Amino acid sequence: MPPGKRPPISRRDRPTKPALTRQGIVEAALSLLRAEGLERVTMRRLAQELDTGAASLYVYVRNTAELHALILDELLGDVDLAPVSAAGEWRERLVAVLWSYTAVLVDHSGLAQSALVTRPSGPGYLHLVEGVLALLSEGGVAPGRAAWAVDLLLHFATSTATEQGIRSRAIDADDEEDRAAAALLGLSPETFPHIVALNAVLLSVEGAERLTWGFHVLINGVLETPRPESS
Amino acid sequence: MPPGKRPPISRRDRPTKPALTRQGIVEAALSLLRAEGLERVTMRRLAQELDTGAASLYVYVRNTAELHALILDELLGDVDLAPVSAAGEWRERLVAVLWSYTAVLVDHSGLAQSALVTRPSGPGYLHLVEGVLALLSEGGVAPGRAAWAVDLLLHFATSTATEQGIRSRAIDADDEEDRAAAALLGLSPETFPHIVALNAVLLSVEGAERLTWGFHVLINGVLETPRPESS
DNA sequence: ACCTGAACACCGTTCAAGT
DNA sequence: ACCTGAACACCGTTCAAGT
Numbered sequence: 001m002p003p004g005k006r007p008p009i010s011r012r013d014r015p016t017k018p019a020l021t022r023q024g025i026v027e028a029a030l031s032l033l034r035a036e037g038l039e040r041v042t043m044r045r046l047a048q049e050l051d052t053g054a055a056s057l058y059v060y061v062r063n064t065a066e067l068h069a070l071i072l073d074e075l076l077g078d079v080d081l082a083p084v085s086a087a088g089e090w091r092e093r094l095v096a097v098l099w100s101y102t103a104v105l106v107d108h109s110g111l112a113q114s115a116l117v118t119r120p121s122g123p124g125y126l127h128l129v130e131g132v133l134a135l136l137s138e139g140g141v142a143p144g145r146a147a148w149a150v151d152l153l154l155h156f157a158t159s160t161a162t163e164q165g166i167r168s169r170a171i172d173a174d175d176e177e178d179r180a181a182a183a184l185l186g187l188s189p190e191t192f193p194h195i196v197a198l199n200a201v202l203l204s205v206e207g208a209e210r211l212t213w214g215f216h217v218l219i220n221g222v223l224e225t226p227r228p229e230s231s
Numbered sequence: 232m233p234p235g236k237r238p239p240i241s242r243r244d245r246p247t248k249p250a251l252t253r254q255g256i257v258e259a260a261l262s263l264l265r266a267e268g269l270e271r272v273t274m275r276r277l278a279q280e281l282d283t284g285a286a287s288l289y290v291y292v293r294n295t296a297e298l299h300a301l302i303l304d305e306l307l308g309d310v311d312l313a314p315v316s317a318a319g320e321w322r323e324r325l326v327a328v329l330w331s332y333t334a335v336l337v338d339h340s341g342l343a344q345s346a347l348v349t350r351p352s353g354p355g356y357l358h359l360v361e362g363v364l365a366l367l368s369e370g371g372v373a374p375g376r377a378a379w380a381v382d383l384l385l386h387f388a389t390s391t392a393t394e395q396g397i398r399s400r401a402i403d404a405d406d407e408e409d410r411a412a413a414a415l416l417g418l419s420p421e422t423f424p425h426i427v428a429l430n431a432v433l434l435s436v437e438g439a440e441r442l443t444w445g446f447h448v449l450i451n452g453v454l455e456t457p458r459p460e461s462s
Numbered sequence: 463a464c465c466t467g468a469a470c471a472c473c474g475t476t477c478a479a480g481t
Numbered sequence: 482a483c484c485t486g487a488a489c490a491c492c493g494t495t496c497a498a499g500t
Binding site for chain 1: 482483484485486487
């Protein structure tokens with residue numbers, strides 16, 4: 001077949017290349033995230049996945065930060081908001097929602113990091129805020145105080161998720177960082193080998209207890225601490 | 232002068248190239264940080280500053296993360312720990328220390344971010360932990376609870392610094408993110424132009440009040456919330 | 463032992479040129 | 482209007498080869 005003008009062939013021969021849309025880009029990014037992790041959700045890699053050039057994505061997405069924010073909000077749809085309208089003590093239900101939020105983020109701690117830097121703004125996030133506000137209101141927290149509290153609570157959950165994500169690595173007894181961690185745990189360097197075992201506990205049972213404790217500290221503190229007069 | 236073997240010339244003609252040392256690298260990194268910001272403290276840029284190749288730095292520094300951790304700890308020497316042993320109410324002195332820590336980090340929010348991801352371990356950080364523990368002990372917080380509390384307090388300060396650093400930018404009424412921020416503040420889109428003014432307040436007076444409130448929430452919550460029985 | 467150039471395998475973003 | 486190749490200006494890290 002000679003070169004030159006060829007008849008516009010039907011799309012069927014390249015079924016993996018649908019027209020670009022903002023939603024399609026976000027979906028591709030999400031599947032790339034699940035397949036290869038956030039660090040590979042780059043403009044170039046994503047474009048490759050979509051069978052185009054990186055430059056094309058800039059028609060739909062302002063920059064990488066916006067792309068990540070879009071993914072995050074999509075993921076936030078997985079947060080379990082059922083406890084908001086369930087039966088039971090409001091404190092416990094609030095902790096359940098915060099746990100769910102943290103759990104969703106912890107699998108993709110890079111996204112949590114971006115949530116810390118660029119406050120989320122999509123529908124997923126707004127639903128979450130709404131739910132937390134409802135629970136605080138049920139708990140009798142005045143609106144002004146609740147507005148600050150919801151920020152404080154979500155901020156704490158977000159930063160915990162950021163922190164946790166990276167901690168999932170082996171402890172190395174020669175590593176200076178790990179030595180300091182051991183010191184903080186009150187372990188003398190002699191008993192060092194034991195941290196390996198301890199660390200697993202820290203990430204599971206004790207880690208969980210600490211986070212729950214943190215949530216309760218925040219909730220009790222909010223109940224106990226009025227906003228300053230002036231504002 | 233013909234090429235070939237030249238006599239080893241004295242170092243005096245290149246006074247800016249001292250031998251590489253770990254400390255020298257950290258100092259150069261620190262001055263680069265102050266001059267150009269964290270985003271330019273890269274292995275390549277730093278090597279250039281030290282008149283060598285990036286590969287040479289790997290003799291002294293494991294990787295970029297370690298480099299940043301080293302810088303951070305150096306900076307932590309600037310935290311004002313005087314309130315630890317000053318007169319006055321322990322709560323207020325604790326808040327003062329936390330404020331100082333936050334202030335040091337907020338100027339370099341990228342470093343705060345790295346502190347969130349890689350828990351600091353150097354002497355600067357350990358002194359800070361020591362000071363906070365001393366104040367909590369003075370406040371009658373039991374050691375076990377204090378151990379968790381110091382983490383909670385510093386973690387909150389660190390993540391607040393991470394968050395604040397980026398917020399120092401103009402509000403754009405066309406920006407979706409800013410629209411959501413306005414919504415959260417309870418402003419209808421009609422009153423939108425006013426956020427520009429409001430934003431300044433938020434970053435100064437109200438922002439400061441919120442952070443102080445957050446610290447007090449944490450402190451009151453810690454006093455109010457025992458650690459779970461099991462651990 | 464320490465240092466290095468060069469290479470490998472990537473990045474984000476812009477822009478002129480095409481359709 | 483949408484899409485793109487190519488370019489610009491970078492990255493971190495490794496490694497063989499030098500001194």
